[in-house]
Amino acid sequence: MNENSLQKLFVKCRTYRRYEQTEITEETVRSIIEDARTASCASNLQRLRYVAVLAKDKRDAMASLVRFAAYLPPEKGQPKQGEQAMAYIVILEPENGGRISDIDMGIAADRIVLSAYEKGIGSCMMLNYDAEKVRQLLNIEESMKPGLVIAMGIPAHTSTIEEAEAGSDLRYYLDEHDDYHVPKLKTEDLVKFI
Ligand SMILES: Cc1cc2nc3c(=O)[nH]c(=O)nc-3n(C[C@H](O)[C@H](O)[C@H](O)COP(=O)(O)O)c2cc1C
Structure with a gap:
């Protein structure tokens, strides 16, 4: 890796909100999570967990619970049928994790986005989602909460x-x-x- 290649990656790796309808394999997502696994975290406590949503029915359900591009009118910002995310990684943090968990989560999220991008997959970190419905859909245990949703797929823009x-x-x-x-x-x- 030459001196500037990381900086080039950072410039090119943006948020993507419309996706090609190509399946993302479990193996690919496993490799992306591997890069979050090795990230620094406070006191090395490693309290974040991940739910990878790949199944079509669950993806469709997630699509109705997330809000893309709040700066744009929904007909422009929200992916339509045929543009939907092909995977979601939901980062779970401890219910009372506070600031430290939030920082750990930000670091992990950036690892995920960059790791995906290096594999040709674009993504969108999201805080604008219905947390209670995501919790129910993914059957998240009481002690954890969905802290951040990352939608992903091969970019279509x-x-x-x-x-x-x-x-x-x-x-x-x-x-x-x-x-x-x-x-x-x-x-x-x-x-x-x-
Ligand atoms: C913590 C966080 C939450 C975000 N939440 C959303 C969201 O709910 N919906 C969305 O479409 N984009 C969301 N974004 C993406 C930002 O809008 C995007 O990062 C920003 O516009 C800058 O674009 P860039 O990522 O290409 O630099 C979020 C980004 C971050 C870091």
């Missing part, structure tokens, strides 16, 4: 970073081909060196 000026509109938008553009602030607007 592109997404490109655009340079944003400080104070400008940071909402992602679609172009005439319904491809995403994502404004990102410049490094110099984010960091203070002292």
Whole structure:
């Protein structure tokens, strides 16, 4: 891996919300979770768990419980029939895990998204979902809660970073081909060196 290849991956690996209808195998998801397994976590307690939703009936049920692209009208942001996610990974965290679990979950989620992308699979981390219904659907034990849903599939659109000026509109938008553009602030607007 050359010096810049990670940075290139970070730039290319965006959020994807419409997917090719190609099945994702259990073996692929296992390999993605393997990369979350080896992530750093507070006190090495490893209290996160994962539910991989691959079965078509469960996927269809999940599709009705998640809300994509709140900045866009649903007819533009929500994947339609034929564009739905082909797998969901639901990260479970302890019911009273607090800030530490949330941080662990963020780290694990990023591992999952990057690992999937390296395999040609695009994904969307999601906090906008019906947690109670997800809990019932996936039969999640009382001591845990669904902390984050990650929808995934082979991307059916592109997404490109655009340079944003400080104070400008940071909402992602679609172009005439319904491809995403994502404004990102410049490094110099984010960091203070002292
Ligand atoms: C914690 C978290 C929660 C998110 N929740 C949702 C969500 O519920 N629905 C959605 O469509 N996108 C969701 N996203 C994706 C963000 O909208 C996306 O990361 C952001 O617009 C920047 O785009 P990028 O990931 O391509 O850089 C979430 C992202 C994160 C990190």
